[in-house]
Amino acid sequence: MSSKLSIFICQNCGSETSQYFGRCLNCNSWNSIVEEIKNKRSNYQEITNSKKSIPFNEISSKKISRFTSGFREFDRVLGGGIVPGSVVLLGGEPGIGKSTIVLQSAGKISLNEKVLYITAEESLEQVKIRWERLNQSSINLKIFAETNLSLIIEEIKRLKPSFAIIDSIQAIHNHEMQSSPGSVSQVRACSSELQNLAKENNIALLIIGHVTKDGALAGPKTLEHLVDTVINFEGDNISSHRLLRSIKNRFGSTFEIGIFEMLEEGLREIKNPSSIFTNKENISGVTTTITNEGTRPLAVDIQALVNKTFYSNPRRTTTGISINRLHQILAVIEKHVGIRLSEFDCYIATGGGFEINDPSSDLGVAISILSSLKNIPPLANCSFIGELGLSGQVRKSNNLRTKIEEAVRLGIKNIVVPKLEEEINNNFQNLINIKEISNIKEAVEYSL
Ligand code: TYD
Ligand code: MG
Numbered sequence: 001m002s003s004k005l006s007i008f009i010c011q012n013c014g015s016e017t018s019q020y021f022g023r024c025l026n027c028n029s030w031n032s033i034v035e036e037i038k039n040k041r042s043n044y045q046e047i048t049n050s051k052k053s054i055p056f057n058e059i060s061s062k063k064i065s066r067f068t069s070g071f072r073e074f075d076r077v078l079g080g081g082i083v084p085g086s087v088v089l090l091g092g093e094p095g096i097g098k099s100t101i102v103l104q105s106a107g108k109i110s111l112n113e114k115v116l117y118i119t120a121e122e123s124l125e126q127v128k129i130r131w132e133r134l135n136q137s138s139i140n141l142k143i144f145a146e147t148n149l150s151l152i153i154e155e156i157k158r159l160k161p162s163f164a165i166i167d168s169i170q171a172i173h174n175h176e177m178q179s180s181p182g183s184v185s186q187v188r189a190c191s192s193e194l195q196n197l198a199k200e201n202n203i204a205l206l207i208i209g210h211v212t213k214d215g216a217l218a219g220p221k222t223l224e225h226l227v228d229t230v231i232n233f234e235g236d237n238i239s240s241h242r243l244l245r246s247i248k249n250r251f252g253s254t255f256e257i258g259i260f261e262m263l264e265e266g267l268r269e270i271k272n273p274s275s276i277f278t279n280k281e282n283i284s285g286v287t288t289t290i291t292n293e294g295t296r297p298l299a300v301d302i303q304a305l306v307n308k309t310f311y312s313n314p315r316r317t318t319t320g321i322s323i324n325r326l327h328q329i330l331a332v333i334e335k336h337v338g339i340r341l342s343e344f345d346c347y348i349a350t351g352g353g354f355e356i357n358d359p360s361s362d363l364g365v366a367i368s369i370l371s372s373l374k375n376i377p378p379l380a381n382c383s384f385i386g387e388l389g390l391s392g393q394v395r396k397s398n399n400l401r402t403k404i405e406e407a408v409r410l411g412i413k414n415i416v417v418p419k420l421e422e423e424i425n426n427n428f429q430n431l432i433n434i435k436e437i438s439n440i441k442e443a444v445e446y447s448l
Contacts, residue, residue, distance in 0.1 A: 070108020079252015320350030334390030
């Protein structure tokens with residue numbers, strides 16, 4: 001038994017109600033609620049004889065077999081490659097390079113697997129022009145320019161590719177619905193149909209979605225729970241670096257990053273990313289820290305500029321770390337190193353504007369500030385790792401061993417860290433000079 005059920009969905013925020021309102025109860029936008037038809041199945045129908053609960057012990061776990069995206073950095077973000085039957089949502093601002101990366105990847109995958117690239121935004125000729133620019137080779141890559149969902153589904157069923165790409169979800173539409181392409185209900189309806197298709201036919205599906213200025217996946221925000229993996233493609237207009245960052249991943253760890261560079265001939269992966277965020281100069285106001293992004297350690301410079309202020313309220317700005325963290329670090333310095341900073345402006349910027357979320361960068365920020373204030377360079381060829389506690393102590397850091405290994409790999413000679421277990425210290429003897437400290441004062445005495 002199946003019956004039709006009306007639901008009302010806000011086109012702005014995606015919230016559902018059972019009746020019509022002129023104003024959304026969730027986001028307060030006016031006239032944004034639209035009726036949608038939902039197929040409701042009777043509960044009895046779903047429980048058939050073949051569907052029964054079974055004991056855990058009887059389930060055999062199959063190892064997930066993955067195929068490579070053609071980029072090591074992309075694979076890393078996906079948790080080790082593309083999982084057949086999985087649905088990946090790739091979000092990013094317009095013009096950041098989403099179509100470029102997927103087209104390059106599609107070319108590489110097609111050397112081993114059957115790939116279908118569905119372009120809903122650009123014509124075949126436009127894609128061909130990009131393709132020529134990228135200088136790729138392909139064997140099994142098919143391209144389909146279409147915006148109509150049912151035609152897209154038919155083509156996927158006919159071709160049965162291993163990997164299909166939808167570029168982009170905001171440009172396709174389901175003819176049975178009246179709302180325009182890109183609206184929340186279109187995006188949701190199209191994605192859930194595509195998702196079912198992918199699962200039923202074991203096709204890996206990559207859906208591209210545009211992000212609005214405030215960083216939310218427009219419409220696709222409501223998709224995040226539907227897909228297996230959500231990846232953001234980030235970067236800015238100034239530098240050519242691009243970052244892939246996993247926000248959600250059912251098949252791997254989250255907050256894993258992959259780093260690329262946008263060149264004339266497309267995206268190139270950066271194999272030694274620590275080198276692009278550090279300068280290895282020994283000047284006042286600059287230190288290096290090693291942060292953890294996903295499972296990867298990464299060296300990043302921290303620059304500080306501390307100047308006498310001309311304002312009644314000193315200026316504090318940051319690029320790459322949160323402003324609240326800076327306020328906290330300044331307060332710790334005032335109290336526990338005994339230096340008044342209220343007469344000084346303080347600017348902090350990370351190398352390449354790289355966004356650091358790891359709190360173990362605190363010590364590097366503090367030493368940069370003090371180094372700029374005193375106008376003396378910190379100890380040469382030295383990295384700083386440690387989270388600053390409010391009482392001036394340096395707290396333990398996650399994955400300290402991998403961070404020290406990264407420092408050794410980069411040829412860094414000195415490293416200032418929180419107190420270690422004996423065993424780690426012994427492992428690194430002769431490779432790097434490790435200075436263990438327990439509070440900020442010790443760090444300052446040692447390095448400045
Ligand atoms: P695109 O992949 O079209 O972005 P999106 O699909 O995310 O909207 O990338 C567009 C930008 O990338 C455009 O500004 C030009 C630049 N670009 C290069 O610098 N090199 C290249 O080889 C290509 C194809 C694009
Ligand atoms: Mg595009």
